[in-house]
Amino acid sequence: MNLSEEASRIILAAHKPTTKKSYHYKWSSFEKFTRTVGHTPLSAPIPVVLDFLVHLSNKNFSLSSVKCYLAAISSGRRKFGLPSLFHDHFIQLFLKGYKNVHPPTSLPSPQWSxxxxxxxxxxxxxxxxxxxxxxxxxxxxxxxxxxxxxxxxxxxxxxxxxxxxxxxxxxxxxxxxxxxxxxxxxxxxxxxxxxxxxxxxxxxxxxxxxxxxxxxxxxxxxxxxxxxxxxxxxxxxxxxxxxxxxxxxxxxxxxxxxxxxxxxxxxxxxxxxxxxxxxxxxxxxxxxxxxxxxxxxxxxxxxxxxxxxxxxxxxxxxxxxxxxxxxxxxxxxxxxxxx
The missing domain is CATH 1.10.443.10 (Intergrase catalytic core)
Known part of the structure; x- marks a missing residue:
C-alpha cells in the first residue's frame, strides 16, 4: 500500500517503544532459528514455526511467553501480507496442548511481612x-x-x-x-x-x-x-x-x-x-x-x-x-x- 508518511508514522505508533524492542528481539531469535533449518522468517512453513515453539518449550518458557513470541512473529509476517499465526489450526491445537503439558502455575502470596x-x-x-x-x-x-x-x-x-x-x-x-x-x-x-x-x-x-x-x-x-x-x-x-x-x-x-x-x-x-x-x-x-x-x-x-x-x-x-x-x-x- 502506498501510505503517506504521516499515516505510516501513526500506524507505527500502534506498538509502544518497549513492545517494538521486545518484538525485535523475539523476531531475531526466530530468524536465527529458521536459518539453521534453511528457511527465513517469511518462508518458514507452519511445521518450522511449531519446531521453534518446541525449542522454546525446551527452555521451559511459560505459555504466556510462547504466545508473546508468536505475537512478535505474526506481527513481522503480517507486514508482508502473511496471515496471523494464531489463526492456524495446528498452532491453536499446539497452544491448547502446551497448556496441558505445561500448566500455568502461580507463586504463593508474597511471603514478606x-x-x-x-x-x-x-x-x-x-x-x-x-x-x-x-x-x-x-x-x-x-x-x-x-x-x-x-x-x-x-x-x-x-x-x-x-x-x-x-x-x-x-x-x-x-x-x-x-x-x-x-x-x-x-x-x-x-x-x-x-x-x-x-x-x-x-x-x-x-x-x-x-x-x-x-x-x-x-x-x-x-x-x-x-x-x-x-x-x-x-x-x-x-x-x-x-x-x-x-x-x-x-x-x-x-x-x-x-x-x-x-x-x-x-x-x-x-x-x-x-x-x-x-x-x-x-x-x-x-x-x-x-x-x-x-x-x-x-x-x-x-x-x-x-x-x-x-x-x-x-x-x-x-x-x-x-x-x-x-x-x-x-x-x-x-x-x-x-x-
Whole structure:
C-alpha cells in the first residue's frame, strides 16, 4: 500500500517503544532459528514455526511467553501480507496442548511481612531523613509511594516533581504521571487518575504517633524533593543517586531494585532471613490485600490500583470479594504496622 508518511508514522505508533524492542528481539531469535533449518522468517512453513515453539518449550518458557513470541512473529509476517499465526489450526491445537503439558502455575502470596518492613523504616538508617544517606532516603520514599499507591514501577518512574504534577495539601499529596507516559492499558480511565497519598499523623502528640509519622509519605516526599534539589537534572520525581549518573531519572527496573533492596535490608536489620523470592510488583498485592482486609471499599481499591473491574483483584490475589476515600486506601496500608 502506498501510505503517506504521516499515516505510516501513526500506524507505527500502534506498538509502544518497549513492545517494538521486545518484538525485535523475539523476531531475531526466530530468524536465527529458521536459518539453521534453511528457511527465513517469511518462508518458514507452519511445521518450522511449531519446531521453534518446541525449542522454546525446551527452555521451559511459560505459555504466556510462547504466545508473546508468536505475537512478535505474526506481527513481522503480517507486514508482508502473511496471515496471523494464531489463526492456524495446528498452532491453536499446539497452544491448547502446551497448556496441558505445561500448566500455568502461580507463586504463593508474597511471603514478606509489610509490618516488619514498615517497622524498620521508622529507624536508622532510614531515619532521621534529614541526614540519612540519599540511597536509604530514595529507597524509603519509593517504597512508601509504591505501597500507598499500589502502582506499577513504570508508573512511579513517570511521576514528576514539578507542579501541577505534584501538589501538597495539609492532609495529602496528589501526584500525576507525565502526560507523555503511556500506561500498560491506554484508556481514559488509566491515564486520567490522580494518585492521592495520605498524610499520616501530620501533627504527632505522643511517642507512638511520632514513630507512625515517620511513615508519612507526604513527609518523605518533602524530604526527598529538598535533598535532591541540588543535583536534580530531570523533572521526573525519582532520580539516580550513583555519582556517574547523579540527578538523572531512574528506570522502572532501577526503581524496582530499590523496592526489593528496601525489603531485604529491613529483614537484615530485624536479624531475620529475607524471603528467597521478592519482586517489586508484590507491593501491589500486599497493599491492596491489606487495604481490603481493613475494610477499604473495593471500588476505592480498584481505583487506587487502576483496575477497571474488581475481577482483576479477585483473579490475581484469590480473595473473596465482599466489600464491607481516596486517601483511605494509603492510610489503611500504613496502619498495618500497628496491627
Amino acid at each position: 509489610l509490618e516488619l518492613v514498615l517497622s524498620q523504616l521508622s529507624k536508622p538508617p532510614f531515619e532521621p531523613m534529614a541526614s540519612a544517606d540519599v540511597s536509604h532516603l530514595s529507597w524509603k520514599t519509593a517504597f512508601l509511594v509504591a505501597i500507598t499507591s499500589a502502582r506499577r514501577s513504570s508508573e512511579l518512574t513517570a511521576l514528576r516533581s514539578d507542579p501541577p504534577y505534584i501538589r501538597f495539601h495539609d492532609d495529602k499529596v496528589v501526584l500525576r504521571t507525565d502526560v507523555t507516559f503511556l500506561p500498560k492499558v491506554v484508556s481514559y480511565f488509566h491515564m486520567s487518575q490522580d494518585i492521592i497519598l495520605p498524610a499520616f499523623f501530620p501533627n504527632p502528640s505522643s511517642p507512638l504517633e511520632v514513630a507512625l509519622h515517620s511513615l508519612d509519605v507526604k513527609r518523605a516526599l518533602s524530604f526527598y524533593l529538598h535533598r535532591t534539589s541540588a543535583y536534580r537534572k530531570s523533572p521526573k520525581l525519582f532520580l539516580k543517586y550513583r555519582k556517574d549518573m547523579l540527578g538523572h531519572p531512574i528506570s522502572s527496573q532501577g526503581l524496582a531494585s530499590w523496592i526489593v533492596s528496601t525489603i531485604q535490608l529491613a529483614y537484615q536489620l530485624a536479624k531475620k532471613e529475607p524471603p528467597s523470592h521478592i519482586v517489586a510488583h508484590s507491593t501491589r498485592s500486599v497493599s491492596t490485600s491489606q487495604a481490603f482486609l481493613r475494610g477499604v471499599p473495593l471500588d476505592q481499591i480498584c481505583r487506587a490500583a487502576t483496575w477497571s473491574t474488581p475481577s482483576t483483584f479477585a483473579s490475581h490475589y484469590k480473595l473473596d470479594i465482599q466489600a464491607k476515600k481516596d486517601a483511605a486506601f494509603g492510610r489503611a496500608v500504613l496502619f498495618s504496622c500497628v496491627a
